[in-house]
Amino acid sequence: MVLSDITIDNLSFSYDNADVLKDISLQFQEPNLTCIIGPNGVGKTTLVKCINKLLKPHQGRVLLDGTDINNISLFEMAKKMAFVPNSVSSIFSMTVAEAVLMGRYPHSGWVTSAEDLQIVEEMISTMHLEDLAERNFRELSAGQTQRVVIARGLAQEPEILILDEPTSNLDVKHQMEIMNFLSNYSKKMGIKVIMVCHDLNITAAFADRIVMMHQGRIFADGTARQVMTAENIREVYDVNARVIDVEGKPHIIMLKD
């Protein structure tokens, strides 16, 4: 079965008069883990928000299975695509389990089935949240919140899963666990996982494809070996780095100067 794909066609975006994204064209057709990287303020979050219809590009289109997302309702989109934002706050008091259950809304509306509850339980267990399931979502630490929001995105059973810096608040063990999980999950379920990431070594170790942004444009797009070169890192981040091979993957060592 071929699951949904996404195409970004010549997309540009500005906030007021400040141009942020310029002529971005990308296709996501393979079931794999793609990491979007680039310096602060380059437009990574803006790009994933455009893909999720949270922002409207001023030029170009985003196509979901060939249809312009402007012609698809958010509710219909949510059946195929889940967005895990970098930070969330809830004005409602709810348990962790209830927060994860919200991921089922695009499929079940407000009527919860036994299947919904089973999926919620599975995702709580996948994210090792069993001990927190009955805790108030608003009282969690930043890292715990991040794992709950990922579980909610997974409960949505998306064909395209988009995450904005999902590991930024996680300790190293949970970072490795989540990256391993996302990498395996994309292949096992045949889905596209697209995530924004700041950590170059985590990206190089786990991403099947890396999209490197620079000055609002796509600067490089390919495998870790193709994209993570000392030249690209110098050009895009303005730092000197040495790239060595660790277990067949590039590993980046930052140099003082």
Ligand SMILES: Nc1ncnc2c1ncn2[C@@H]1O[C@H](COP(=O)(O)OP(=O)(O)OP(=O)(O)O)[C@@H](O)[C@H]1O
């Ligand atoms: N709501 C907004 N209104 C005006 N400008 C904005 C808004 N949100 C972001 N920007 C600006 O757009 C540019 C891109 O921001 P964006 O958050 O997409 O970058 P980013 O690559 O995700 O950055 P970071 O790595 O710091 O998270 C930045 O210059 C930012 O200041």
